[in-house]
Amino acid sequence: MDFSWSREQLELKQKATDFAQKHLNTNVSHKERGNIFPSDEWKKCADFGVLGWPFPKEFGGGGHDIMTTVLMLEGLGYGSEDNGLPFSLNSQMWSTQVAINAFGSEEQKKKYLKPLISGTVGxxxxxxxxxxxxxxxxxxxxxxxxxxxxxxxxxxxxxxxxxxxxxxxxxxxxxxxxxxxxxxxxxxxxxxxxxxxxxxxxxxxxxxxxxxxxxxxxxxxxxxxxxxxxxxxxxLFTSAMESERGYIFASQIGRMQKQLENAISYSNERKSFGQNIGGFQSVSNRIANMKLRLETSKMHLYKVAYLDHNDLPLMEEAAMAKLYISEAFVESSTDIIRIFGAKGVVTEYEIERDLRDGLGGLIYSGTSDIQRNIIAKLNGVQ
Missing domain, CATH: 2.40.110.10 (Butyryl-CoA Dehydrogenase, subunit A, domain 2)
Structure with a gap:
């Protein structure tokens, strides 16, 4: 499997990051605390083409291959301070839209898929x-x-x-x-x-x-x-769930990259007992674990996309990706709170939000226990 990226793909990822940083980070804490859906940002994402990235151009999509799409979604997650908006976008794309695109008639696609890509909420x-x-x-x-x-x-x-x-x-x-x-x-x-x-x-x-x-x-x-x-x-459900489980946390991997960078920067600045806290093994080991989880998560995501791109079975890989990435995000979110100490717990620094956002991932799209059951069954456990 070749997971190298072309210059064009990397440029598209950077454009997604730049877009998110410029347009998706206004009053995030206020909206998060008030359960406010960022409707303006949703429309901006639709206008930017996010909801259509992997879908046919004839219905308003971008026509991107699945590998390029997950890379751009990773960039979107890196640039967005709000985990909820990328999750909403991914949820709609990989369940509602995938189902209509795969099983819908031409008339249904025109009537429903095209508006969904343009920003209708499904x-x-x-x-x-x-x-x-x-x-x-x-x-x-x-x-x-x-x-x-x-x-x-x-x-x-x-x-x-x-x-x-x-x-x-x-x-x-x-x-x-x-x-x-x-x-x-x-x-x-x-x-x-x-x-x-x-x-x-x-x-x-x-x-x-x-x-x-x-x-x-x-x-x-x-x-x-x-x-x-x-x-x-x-x-229909099985098909949609393979896509959702495989890709719904693509943007979360971008957030894990941002977490890692924030943890490294803080550990090199914060001093305790006369030295940078990064010099303490307990801190540096957490950072190493965050890096390992990030890279392993990428491999799970990219493998699902590779199999999908080549029309190969991906049920087991999708279950493993959903299981691993969701649990890795919770673990890394806990690690960065420990690295930041009191600042990691106090809401004004917006560090603890990742942990709260990550907890639902253990449940959404099938619990971690269900993913383990799927994996075990596919490996012959009766």
Whole structure:
């Protein structure tokens, strides 16, 4: 596998970093503390082309290959002080947009994918309150066939971007007797009667990323809004999840690079007992561990992108990437707090925010335990 980068790719990464540093860092602390979605910055990202980087030009995308895309997303994360906005962008791209691009009809792509790339906000609704989180296919939302479409009833909980979404891809059971093979995906427009959303749910981190619930009550969804064939929801979800697990933390790797640089700079400036704290082995070892996690995370990310680019199976690698990167970010966020000491804990220095933002990554897109189960099963564990 060749993970060397061309000059053009590196220039695109730098442009993404420069854009983020210039346009995405206004009043981040204020927005984070107030659970405020940065709508202006979202629109700027859409205008810059972020939401379309890996998608076809005919639908407004950039047409970039997957390797180039993840590198640019890494640059975006490096330049952004707000982890929530890049996470929101990645979430929409690698779930909602990937699903429509891979399984949607040409008409659905024109009607939904193109606006999403232009900045429309879309959610991906699979998780339910009691049954469908890690146990993805135990859905309670139903879709009853009727003339010209389906009547959907049920709720989706803990859904990224749900409180502000203008449309959503949701999964419902069309035939409960078939279990997971009776699951079907639908594109639901927020203007449809019976569609509603909750307020933003408060959470420990990623507070500029709105999370909430979707409610469908006797919501009529026309046949033309069924995504894929009836009963194909399993295949659609699996495909989208491979992309989401593999790439949703691409921007977080850029943040890990920034953490490392901040830790090195501070350890060379801060003095204790008459010397720079970087001279203490406990501090230098933490920095070494941060570097090791960063480089290992890159290798996991780039391998998934390489396999994807070459149309090779990537389920196991995507699970390993999601597992490793999410846990590495939490560990490195803890290390930098220890290096900064009291400044790392006090919110005014904005060091502790990375740790809070990282905690959700252990849960999103399948918990760390689920990723370990996937990896074990793919290696023959019964």
């Amino acid at each position: 959610a991906f609704g699979i998780t339910e309150n009691d049954t469908a989180g890690s146990d993805t296919y135990s859905l309670q939302m139903t879709a009853e066939k009727t003339e010209g479409g389906y009547i959907l009833n049920g709720e989706k909980h803990y859904i990224t971007l749900a409180p502000i979404c203008e449309m959503a891809v949701v999964f419902a059971t069309t035939n409960p007797k078939l279990g997971r093979w009776g699951i079907t995906a639908f594109i639901v427009d927020s203007s449809m009667k019976g569609f509603s959303r909750s307020e933003v749910r408060d959470k420990v981190g990623m507070r500029t990323t709105p999370m909430g619930n979707l409610y469908l009550k006797d919501c009529f969804v026309p046949d033309e809004n069924r995504l894929g064939k009836e009963g194909s929801g399993l295949s």
